[in-house]
Amino acid sequence: MGDQVLRTDGLTKHFGGITAVDGVSFALDSEECCALIGPNGAGKTTFFNLLTGELEPSEGSVEFHDDDGWHDLTGLAPHETASAGLHRSYQITNLFPTTTVRENVRVAAQAHGNATSRFWRNVDAFPEYVDEAESILERVGLSAKADDVARNLSHGEKRQLELGVALAGDPDVLLLDEPAAGVSSESVDEVVDLIRNVARDHAVLLVEHNMDVVMDLADRIAVLHQGELIADGPPTEVRDDDAVQEAYLGGYDPDAPTASDDGGDGSGTTGEDGGGVA
Template identity: 65%
Template sequence: MIRTTGLTKRFGGLTAVDGVDFELGQNELCSLIGPNGAGKTTFFNLLTGTLAPTAGRVEYRENDWVDVTDDGPHETALRGIHRSYQITNVFPTATALENVRVAAQAHGGNDAWKLWRNVSAFGEYEREAREILDRVGLGDETDTVASTLSHGQKRHLEVAVALAGDPDVLLLDEPTAGVSSDAIDQLVELIRNVAEDHSVLLVEHNMDVVMDVSDRVAVLHRGELIADDDPVAVRENPDVQRAYLGGYEADGDGSNAGGNDTGTGGEPA
């Protein structure tokens, strides 16, 4: 659904993403891992048009492969590439329903914002928002103000906002960050559910989650893609062990967050 060829981003003399060739298939869940500073967030920003690459190409599969390298965030979102963020990014004073409805409306094209439309015309966006909230387990929280939701519920709401507008590709940036161990299982089930009908690229430091949900795992280190394989092969890869995992062993309770998490390279995460 989305692929890169020779994707590179330099900030002055610092290369944050270095010649990455990558492809995410239809309804595939791939986790992108690596130490802090490996270039993961920069890579996300290049895929969504938040940053322009120094070199290389980003392509998105519609009927055929389309070059979206020069598309901005709004254009990539309208094409069907949506993302969540490391830090919870919702309207805190709006209800859960309002957050998702506004996101659905934002992906509804220019007519969605015409002030002279009859209010009943926005019913389609409210219906979509309610369906999404039901899907992410927040169907009973439609009228709850976002700031009063638990941290785990806010993470679910972030996924709901990202699902608005029916994207084909979903980029989830550390969805379990700060979530209690009790709530992680619910998030994992949500991620699995979403991956049934979306292509998902997941940045995640909790290695138990990564090994549990991923079809593939790609590893960035100092901006370079050093591994891209099934979870077992990546876990046993000596280069990955040295660069990141550092003797990772599954805990079985979702609490193991991986090995060395202080690598050097491009930007944080």
């Protein structure tokens, strides 16, 4: 593994009398793909929102490391954490639906380059961002769809485009919130291969309920339960942890048939009915 690039110390978030994230101390290395798992209501999305500045922590800190050393990101706004190098995707696709695939990525690249003047719609004024968009679309497998309107893409292709938009900001850390959610069983492998490719040169922290995807992708798994970090380590070690089995996995058996083996959707998602703060 590489050096640490992101860390939290005692990160906590209260919503009235509810503690959604409870004193979480966590670190992400620069050369790893880490999966953050836990039942619904465990605090996963709240934790993401604290990292990216969409929520301000009640206690604790968030720090990010770059070539200039460690920087305190605690309480910064989302555009400030993005400028620092943290980019994220969302459970619900977040694109410009009536704009072409190429333009979605081009605008993201242009925004990152601070070329956001009144000329932002003038493609000829910033040809370098068009070139960057083309390169990114090739990487995420959407070159053939470059001129398609984003809303006409399949759900899996929209996930690919979201990742392309995130890459256009040249991030050091990618936070992926359920990247396989809603993706057809036929497209899950493509999403997994794409994330694996991206993880070669980016630190990746992903929230994912699909345990087949988690076990296939993650170098490391961290487990939240009722806002607390109850396990953090190699996938097989975490999978076999008694506390994790009880809290989340429900006796997950890597040798058991998956849904795809018996005609299901292949999601490998454990049954969950928990509510509360996600």
